[in-house]
Amino acid sequence: MGEENIRFLTIWIILGNIFGTFSSVPEATTTTVFVTTPPVPTTAEWITDFSDIVSKFSLRTAEIPDDDMCYIVAGRPETIKECEFNAETQSFIVIHGWTVTGMFESWVPKLVSALYEREPTANVIVVDWLTRANQHYPTSAAYTKLVGRDVAKFVTWLQKELQLPWERIHLLGYSLGAHVAGIAGDLTDHKISRITGLDPAGPTFEHADDQSTLSRNDAQFVDVLHTNTRGSPDRSIGIQRPVGHIDIYPNGGTFQPGCDIQNTLLGIALEGIKGLQNMDQLVKCSHERSIHLFIDSLLNTQQQSMAYRCGTKEAFNKGLLVTTSTRSAPPAAPRCTSRPVK
Template sequence: MGNENICIFSLWIILGNIFATFSSDPEAAAGVFVNATATPPPATTEWITDYTDIVSKFSLRSSDIPDDDMCYIVAGSPETIKECEFNSETQTFVVIHGWTVTGMFESWVPKLVTALYEREPSANVIVVDWLTRANQHYPTSAAYTKLVGRDVAKFVTWLQKELQLPWERIHLLGYSLGAHVAGIAGDLTDHKISRITGLDPAGPTFEHADDQSTLSRGDAQFVDVLHTNTRGSPDRSIGIQRPVGHIDIYPNGGTFQPGCDIQNTLLGIALEGIKGLQNMDQLVKCSHERSIHLFIDSLLNTQQQSMAYRCNSKEAFNKGLCLSCRKNQTTSILIFQRCTCIFTVLK
């Protein structure tokens, strides 16, 4: 791992520690810690129908006000489904954020909500709020993915049974730690979820974890993963390096994204003056968050579908062995970005 990357990763952790100090999470204050490698309890009928311990919140965002939690759907309270005007006849997207150093939703959340509504105007877009657990020291928040995954599994299972929703219409989208939350939820539901999209799943503490603790291809009927920040040694890169889905896509090799170097990021922060100090975390997560923006771009630019090259290994791709233009060597990637260089591992 290069010195620059070590400094960046260290800064990311330091920023998290500073902001986590101000967290008001009662579980953290009480010293609660969940082992990130522990196997969650089996999804028995009794366990998955107990909604009393759900801490996460589930807001149905609107296309008119995508940046506000205007209405919460509460598991076990069917009246909230009607109050939030949930549409049981269409697709449901569940968006799950990752670790946060500010304790607030990041700017990409309303952007993704808006893009999903533009692609599917009649859809339901639910945003999972686990901010209090995500605003801890990174290892603590990483461990909390177990509990948040259980919350999501309970919520989705309750909603499906309450409305008799076809499982084929449920799609979980998770970023960073949220990708592993989605995977854990998919592993715990009593029926396989249709699709999970992992947007640069977090690497630290998950690179060598078992399938029950991470996003894996057994968590849904189809698991697609976008890797954009896999620089560094295994388990120390911000994004997970190994393929974990049915299809794993590595734009620009997946290690580091164009325009995310320190000079460009610092320049962007400097141009915003004092306000730029609030965006210091962009220095660290530029490539990491690029996964979200590439996915958003793919939703909004349906007329310019990108092509990916199938490849058995990164080494083969780097040698140019996978760049044949023959028809059987390329594949169109469903709702993904326009990009000049994509490395894909198919399992």
């Protein structure tokens, strides 16, 4: 057996284990998950009790986007000054999703850098809920309510402490983090300006109520990118139903170009042992593409990506788009409404 064949055989064995693990996630939703969730708040005082906050909030810098150098702690105003928070500009709060490794994924510093390149004077805060995100998927999914409460408390405290305009607060959540952002927005006593959902997680959320998921009621403007909706409802990695004011489904939203198994396996095989470290890309390639498309929209200001309005998924598949274009449309889509993806 040749060396390349051995590589492929090894990869297929590992691949089977990975897909076996992930495919069991939706089935596990019927398993009893022991997560203590506080009762629904009935008074206004709960949001000022910071003693139960577990999540950490790091103000990252453009110079060191890949490390947590300074934490802002709710209830401790001195940490705002220590971290050199700029109260006169835009604030972005980035929320990661489920993690197998228990560590931040490589996209986090890339998004931080892109946000600073677009808004050099901004504050980019990364939410660290790794200890809760590094659990069996149904457990981490259940924890989104607690993490959402943490974020709601933090944002409300920071806003009141500095009298920040709510219009300058923008939450960005990926996968489970998108639902964390939605829950936080639902709990604040004033609507957050904007929430961006980057392929919100599907399993256990496809049929959940608005209080448990990201929804258009959670902010003044909710925009969502769906990039991995392949499979039956509640079994696809990303949520299938629209949950925002604008829901964009790049390439139809089911899966993304270059993420097919054959191409990914070939790339991993050619890298040898090093390639085994990237096996998770087989599962999350299309899922994570939502982040990289958003990063592109931040950096590629000269040639913005365009979204075209379509009545139904079936109409999209047939190339039948609706209304009249306000800008030049590609030849394959002559009847559409175009909108910059920002």
